[in-house]
Amino acid sequence: MVSLFIIIPFVLAAVLPLIEKISKKFLPDLLTNLAMLFLLIYSMTFGYQIVVSNTGIRQLQWFNQQLNVVFALDGFSLFMLFAIYLLSFGVTLFSIDYMEHYGSKGIFYALFMIMVGGMSGLVLATDLFTIYVFLEVAAISSYGLVAYGLKHDELEASFKYLMLSAVATAFLLLGITLLFGLRGSLKLGDIADIVSSPNLKFATGICTGFFIFGFGLKAALVPFHSWLPDAHPSAPAPISAMLSGLLIKVSGVYALTRIFLNVFGLTPALSTVLMYLGVISILVGAITALGQGDIKRMLAYSSISQVGYIILGFGAGTSFAIMGALFHILNHALAKGLLFLNSGSVEHATGTRELDKMGGLAKRMPITAATTVVGSLSVAGVPPLNGFWSKLFIIIGLLQAKAYGFAFIAVLASIITLWYYIIIQRRAFFGKLKETLKDVKEVPFWMAVSTIFIALVCIIIGIGFWAVIPKWITPAANILELGIRYAKLYLRI
Amino acid sequence: MQELYLISLCALVIFSILAILLKDLLKAALSLMAASVFLAVIFFFMKAYYAGVFEVSVVAGLITVLFVSTIGLTKGEADVFESKLPTIIFPLFFIWFIIIDILIMWVLLSKFPPLHKGIPETGSFGEVFWQKRTFDLVAQIGIIFAGVFSVLALFRKKDKNG
Numbered sequence: 261m262v263s264l265f266i267i268i269p270f271v272l273a274a275v276l277p278l279i280e281k282i283s284k285k286f287l288p289d290l291l292t293n294l295a296m297l298f299l300l301i302y303s304m305t306f307g308y309q310i311v312v313s314n315t316g317i318r319q320l321q322w323f324n325q326q327l328n329v330v331f332a333l334d335g336f337s338l339f340m341l342f343a344i345y346l347l348s349f350g351v352t353l354f355s356i357d358y359m360e361h362y363g364s365k366g367i368f369y370a371l372f373m374i375m376v377g378g379m380s381g382l383v384l385a386t387d388l389f390t391i392y393v394f395l396e397v398a399a400i401s402s403y404g405l406v407a408y409g410l411k412h413d414e415l416e417a418s419f420k421y422l423m424l425s426a427v428a429t430a431f432l433l434l435g436i437t438l439l440f441g442l443r444g445s446l447k448l449g450d451i452a453d454i455v456s457s458p459n460l461k462f463a464t465g466i467c468t469g470f471f472i473f474g475f476g477l478k479a480a481l482v483p484f485h486s487w488l489p490d491a492h493p494s495a496p497a498p499i500s501a502m503l504s505g506l507l508i509k510v511s512g513v514y515a516l517t518r519i520f521l522n523v524f525g526l527t528p529a530l531s532t533v534l535m536y537l538g539v540i541s542i543l544v545g546a547i548t549a550l551g552q553g554d555i556k557r558m559l560a561y562s563s564i565s566q567v568g569y570i571i572l573g574f575g576a577g578t579s580f581a582i583m584g585a586l587f588h589i590l591n592h593a594l595a596k597g598l599l600f601l602n603s604g605s606v607e608h609a610t611g612t613r614e615l616d617k618m619g620g621l622a623k624r625m626p627i628t629a630a631t632t633v634v635g636s637l638s639v640a641g642v643p644p645l646n647g648f649w650s651k652l653f654i655i656i657g658l659l660q661a662k663a664y665g666f667a668f669i670a671v672l673a674s675i676i677t678l679w680y681y682i683i684i685q686r687r688a689f690f691g692k693l694k695e696t697l698k699d700v701k702e703v704p705f706w707m708a709v710s711t712i713f714i715a716l717v718c719i720i721i722g723i724g725f726w727a728v729i730p731k732w733i734t735p736a737a738n739i740l741e742l743g744i745r746y747a748k749l750y751l752r753i
Numbered sequence: 754m755q756e757l758y759l760i761s762l763c764a765l766v767i768f769s770i771l772a773i774l775l776k777d778l779l780k781a782a783l784s785l786m787a788a789s790v791f792l793a794v795i796f797f798f799m800k801a802y803y804a805g806v807f808e809v810s811v812v813a814g815l816i817t818v819l820f821v822s823t824i825g826l827t828k829g830e831a832d833v834f835e836s837k838l839p840t841i842i843f844p845l846f847f848i849w850f851i852i853i854d855i856l857i858m859w860v861l862l863s864k865f866p867p868l869h870k871g872i873p874e875t876g877s878f879g880e881v882f883w884q885k886r887t888f889d890l891v892a893q894i895g896i897i898f899a900g901v902f903s904v905l906a907l908f909r910k911k912d913k914n915g
Binding site: 266363 | 899905
């Protein structure tokens with residue numbers, strides 16, 4: 261049942277605050293982790309079977325009655341679900357120990373599950389308005405989660421995030437309204453019918469502009485990125501990991517890619533706009549990250565840069581570039597999720613996020629230091645880690661598209677990325693242990709298990725990329741390469 | 754009719770700005786209610802009767818009651834320092850935004866084709882709500898849960914060592 265991908269998170273979210281009355285910590289921890297593990301395995305087994313056996317378009321039935329609930333479980337959406345559940349499982353493991361002192365765990369996990377359910381619904385939706393509503397589900401829960409620590413900067417960051425998200429969704433709604441007015445339907449397949457119509461060229465161009473602004477803001481592309489460096493560092497570490505690792509990709513990159521590649525079609529003009537947005541984000545994110553003294557802000561700017569790589573790949577539109585961009589969604593989600601979790605571990609142990617106040621932590625926190633090295637090298641694109649292969653594919657794709665200048669900048673920014681990750685390693689983990697940090701201890705058991713798990717996944721995907729690509733990346737890339745034809749054939753039920 | 758529509762539109766904008774700028778929370782809540790009533794009037798002019806009814810009953814009615822009762826139960830303990838800069842800059846920015854918006858919309862709307870007439874996704878309110886947008890209802894349940902749990906999270910008691 262495809263609907264389980266949405267039902268399980270929502271039902272669990274509804275009962276968790278009640279379960280908390282019986283067991284404050286054990287049952288919420290256990291149930292959330294079991295649910296995430298189940299969803300991960302379910303997507304890898306049942307979900308994968310659906311994708312290889314048919315088109316993956318399923319209509320929900322209730323007592324043999326067809327309901328107007330249609331799920332598109334195709335290669336692209338399954339790949340996104342896999343990425344969501346893989347990182348979410350790591351994050352819920354980490355939260356067992358990390359969220360001990362934040363008060364109610366039941367409410368935290370409930371909001372977390374709603375965010376996961378919202379993202380799952382978004383990637384399964386075949387209708388523009390449904391995409392919008394699920395995007396709001398994930399967004400509203402994330403506002404609560406960013407403010408979860410209840411400190412001044414967390415509340416301020418959450419408010420800023422809410423305000424800018426409201427602007428983004430206003431533009432998205434405007435675009436959706438115009439398309440509904442033009443076509444009279446919100447189904448992706450129906451909208452794909454009108455975008456190539458010559459008399460609607462101007463109107464669809466305007467809608468494209470609204471969507472670039474709205475989804476660009478959600479994905480934190482430069483110049484729509486100002487909310488991210490405040491919101492992501494302020495949230496509790498597991499939420500920073502989810503926001504930077506997944507939410508910007510699902511509510512920004514996935515929605516943008518699905519609409520532009522499968523519904524509007526990648527025209528040369530749109531391709532150029534996306535490539536420029538991507539390359540500007542890469543450069544601005546990387547250069548700004550270099551100057552940061554706060555470890556989480558540095559990671560947040562790095563996310564802007566890495567999302568730029570993904571958009572650059574999709575914008576180039578060649579098969580290698582699309583595969584690389586898809587692969588980078590997964591790789592960056594894992595590596596950046598891992599780095600944000602580790603920054604939480606460091607903050608948990610030392611009480612600071614300032615790199616100047618750290619030093620020599622590897623002696624006291626060997627697991628955190630080792631897993632941070634894995635995450636850093638992966639994001640920087642050092643072989644044989646997973647991030648290397650995705651960046652390599654994007655660069656090969658850019659060369660295929662004869663975008664030599666963009667390829668050069670992508671390589672150059674990768675070196676800058678490596679530079680600022682070396683800064684983190686050197687200033688936080690290596691060198692002489694500071695006097696003030698003598699009593700620092702390694703993180704508790706579940707936090708260590710979580711980071712080791714994600715680091716191992718990064719290494720395994722890096723070494724076994726040849727097995728991951730045909731199973732997860734190629735089916736997703738095939739859907740995107742079909743372009744408008746896919747929406748016209750399958751997304752109009 | 755057209756004049757009444759324009760007056761409602763202007764009143765909506767003015768009361769919305771007042772809801773943001775007024776320092777007295779009670780007056781701000783009442784301005785929001787007035788804005789909501791004018792929005793409902795606009796919905797009625799546009800023949801979106803159900804949207805109008807929901808706007809009046811939920812936003813102008815229920816939410817205003819909640820706001821006013823909460824404000825009534827809350828004691829003002831200390832003055833919160835607020836910069837005066839936004840109260841000067843915001844109206845100027847807003848006027849500039851409105852002028853740009855009118856100019857852009859003027860150009861855009863003249864180039865826009867007539868909207869689709871044979872809309873397939875129509876029917877009675879009940880049909881559209883329950884039968885055609887069923888998946889959205891699931892998402893709306895998610896939104897309600899997200900809102901409720903966010904409020905519970907923001908007003909929860911933290912652990913002593915937290």
